[in-house]
Amino acid sequence: MTRRATVVAAALAVGLLGLAGLAWAAFAPMPERGAALTFVVPPGTAARLKAGEALDVLPSPIHLTVGVRDVLVITNDDEAIHQVGPIVVGSRQTYRIPFRRPGTFKYNCSLHATGTLTLVIDPPPAAGLARLRWRLASLVTSS
Amino acid sequence: MRARRALAALAVPLLAAALASAAPASGAAFRSGAFDPPRQAPDFTLPAAGGEFQLRRLQGQVVVLTFGYSSCPDVCPTVLAELAQVRGRLGAAAKRVQVVYVSVDPERDTPARLRAFTEQFDKTFLGLTGPAEQLAAVWKAYGVSVVRKDLPGSKPPTYLVHHTASVFLIDSAGRLRVMAPFGTPSDDVLHDVRVLLAQDESIVVEKPWVRRAAVMPDAKPGAPSNAAGYAILRNRGTAPDALVSASSDVSERVEVHETRNMSGMMMMEKVDKVALPTGARVELKPGSYHLMLIGLKRPLTPGQTVDITLEFERAGKIKTRAEVR
Numbered sequence: 001m002t003r004r005a006t007v008v009a010a011a012l013a014v015g016l017l018g019l020a021g022l023a024w025a026a027f028a029p030m031p032e033r034g035a036a037l038t039f040v041v042p043p044g045t046a047a048r049l050k051a052g053e054a055l056d057v058l059p060s061p062i063h064l065t066v067g068v069r070d071v072l073v074i075t076n077d078d079e080a081i082h083q084v085g086p087i088v089v090g091s092r093q094t095y096r097i098p099f100r101r102p103g104t105f106k107y108n109c110s111l112h113a114t115g116t117l118t119l120v121i122d123p124p125p126a127a128g129l130a131r132l133r134w135r136l137a138s139l140v141t142s143s
Numbered sequence: 144m145r146a147r148r149a150l151a152a153l154a155v156p157l158l159a160a161a162l163a164s165a166a167p168a169s170g171a172a173f174r175s176g177a178f179d180p181p182r183q184a185p186d187f188t189l190p191a192a193g194g195e196f197q198l199r200r201l202q203g204q205v206v207v208l209t210f211g212y213s214s215c216p217d218v219c220p221t222v223l224a225e226l227a228q229v230r231g232r233l234g235a236a237a238k239r240v241q242v243v244y245v246s247v248d249p250e251r252d253t254p255a256r257l258r259a260f261t262e263q264f265d266k267t268f269l270g271l272t273g274p275a276e277q278l279a280a281v282w283k284a285y286g287v288s289v290v291r292k293d294l295p296g297s298k299p300p301t302y303l304v305h306h307t308a309s310v311f312l313i314d315s316a317g318r319l320r321v322m323a324p325f326g327t328p329s330d331d332v333l334h335d336v337r338v339l340l341a342q343d344e345s346i347v348v349e350k351p352w353v354r355r356a357a358v359m360p361d362a363k364p365g366a367p368s369n370a371a372g373y374a375i376l377r378n379r380g381t382a383p384d385a386l387v388s389a390s391s392d393v394s395e396r397v398e399v400h401e402t403r404n405m406s407g408m409m410m411m412e413k414v415d416k417v418a419l420p421t422g423a424r425v426e427l428k429p430g431s432y433h434l435m436l437i438g439l440k441r442p443l444t445p446g447q448t449v450d451i452t453l454e455f456e457r458a459g460k461i462k463t464r465a466e467v468r
Contacts, residue, residue: 086288105326
């Protein structure tokens, strides 16, 4: 084999491997469990609410994605009990809930300026381009 | 240079693969929403048939607490039907679980009406209602929002009650462990109830087996014969316990024995109990503690199983199925 043929063969092999990798990233099943999205109620929140401060501790809607970021964690670092939607979290207590199915949930919530906490659980990225994009994005954010 | 670029192109998808396979594993025992650290569930008292109901008095059982009302058209029947199903699937363990249903509609829910409603799903469900202000305090403690919505144009005038339909799981020590929002699959609720029940099972019996005594060629047919039973006993609980007796359908009686080495002579003696301090692992094995199945009612053959019930001082009776070897 000539030197040139070797280089071409090597490049082809590398290219094929790369394609196989991309195909894997686009079609391989999603992990069963995703990462957690954590919200912290900071110390002094009750006092600030009492003083009439308009606090928007949490966004609404809160978006989660099955298999990607599908565990909601609420940690209360305040001295007082707080209620986030239907969740009453004691002082220095954490509530942790995984979601495995897509859906939208609406709850009354005094910690939201709108009075409503909306939770949107999105389905995992579909096989193909969406999944490939997600894998590449997670590669960028985690490196 | 070109090779290096090609290598980089290859590395991207491979790195992605490595990252994806290193996805975070969840070590949480519960499938639904759990509190950490767990705290005492807010206690409450409400009027009940034959006196007063107090949540704290249910300690020792796993409590499944939820809220609703008997005129509820949709959500409440769904929740109660699912809880009845969960209770049904628990089998014998269901007797250690109490479902408590607190009304969000004190105006229409009389005790009789609420009972008629809950009994449609399961006769053991406990429906509680009472004065509005007393109920409101319970709703607040559990973060249950209750909003009355009048139905315009309805004759006679009627209303719906919008309410949080979460299911709360309280362990046998009275601590609020899980809040499962409405929509949690009943399989997950069942799983989490089982986790709480398992935590109460302090004594675990592992690898039970039975060795039949050798049959002598000159044994007369019908002569009584014995067998020995072995197992590993663990106390995972927080209190000391002890094995005090055993019984089985296959023998006249079962005794707890200990083989002792008395200056070279092996003695088998009946013992009153086998102590199981907290954290203990005691093996019933040849040459040590074991069970004697005395007066077998039928011959045992290797491969078959026999049921043996062990009785513990604290944990009570535990059934095991031992393989004959």
